[in-house]
Amino acid sequence: MKLYPINAGNFKLDGGAMFGVVPKSLWQRTNPADSNNMIDIAARCLLIEDGERLILIDTGMGNKQSEKFFGYYYLWGDDSIDKSLAHFGFSREDITDVFMTHLHFDHCGGSIQWNKDKTLLEPAFKNAHFWSNKDHWEWATKPNRREKASFLKENILPMEECGQLKFIDVPSDNISQDSSLGxxxxxxxxxxxxxxVPMISYKDKTICFMADLLPTAGHLPIPFVMGYDTRPLLTLDEKEFFLNMAADNNYYLFLEHDAHNEIITVGHTEKGVGLKDTFTCQEIFN
Structure with missing residues (x-):
């Protein structure tokens, strides 16, 4: 197995929204804001080369939305899925599976694109299966009013319409030891x-793709929960459980949205679980 970081692009989000009820005087120590109160956000995806399978976890925002839409997110830098894939000698046509942690637009928007004439939406990875789970698919295709702006039908429905959608099973205890993707x-x-949240056995390590359970290293304190979360009190419990598990087992936490920290480990401290070490993907994957 080989792992590759795939940078789908960078953008900005409101720091207050990213940290919920946490005062700016606290969160700006780790995630400094610009004059518009926006903080740097990455769309760092992960490519898994495992035998004949080439699995891409998440796809970023994509490029099919309007200029007005992207204007809300202050895109910066020149990273893209195509550039990142090409850097490692791959192309979109090589991808066999696209695994979506969830169907918010900044995680799955790059899965669907316009055709050349911009008359039809089509899979951006024509040879790949798209993986979700039935419970989340139901949640996303019949969105609540809180998340409706994040679940965009043009990002989601074409996956089913093209016949490339597949679901993994949801276990009763919320931890699946082995999905259909290994x-x-x-x-x-x-x-x-x-x-x-994928948990990948890689050499002698466990690499956890943290998605929005832990967006950045600045979100390590248990109460630091995004304003976007639909059930923030549940996030508190889930974060505490997972971070303690990560500290106990020395998991390597791959940060999708942290523009400045790629992989971290955590440890137990007198104040709870805290940052232990930071790594680049190159240090861990090479």
Whole structure:
């Protein structure tokens, strides 16, 4: 097995929304804001090369939305899925599976694109299966009013219409030891219903793709929960459980949204679980 970081792009989000009820005087120590109160956010995806399978976890925002839409998110940098794949010698056509942690637009928007004439939406990875789970698919295709702006039908419905959609099973205890794709999955329900956190056995390590359970290293304190979460009190419990498990087992936490920290480990302290070490993907994957 080989792992590759795939940078789908960078954007900005409101720091207050990213940290909920936490005062700016606290969160700006780790996530400094610009004059518009926006903080740097990455869309760092992960590519798994495992035998004949090439599995991409999440796909970022994509590029099919309007200029007005992207204007809300202050895109920056020149990273893209295509550039990142090409850097490692791959192309979109090589991808066999796209695993979506959840179907918010900044995680799955790159899965669907316009055709050349911009008359039809089509899979951006024509040879890949798209993986979700039935519970989250139901949640996303019949969205509540809180999340309706994050579940965009143009990102979601074409996956089913093209016949490339598949579901993994949801376990009764929220931890699947081995999904259909060869890695375990932790299911979390605080941010959105049945978000999936892949747990990948890599050499002698466990790499956890944290998605929105832990967006940045600045979110390590248990009360530091995003304002976007639908069930913030549940997120508190899920974070505490997972971070303690990560500290006990020395998991390596791959941060999808942290523009400045790629992988971290955590440890037990007198104040609870805290940051232990930071790594680049190159240090861990090479």
């Amino acid at each position: 890695f375990g999955v932790f299911f979390a329900n605080g941010h959105t219903d049945k978000q999936m």
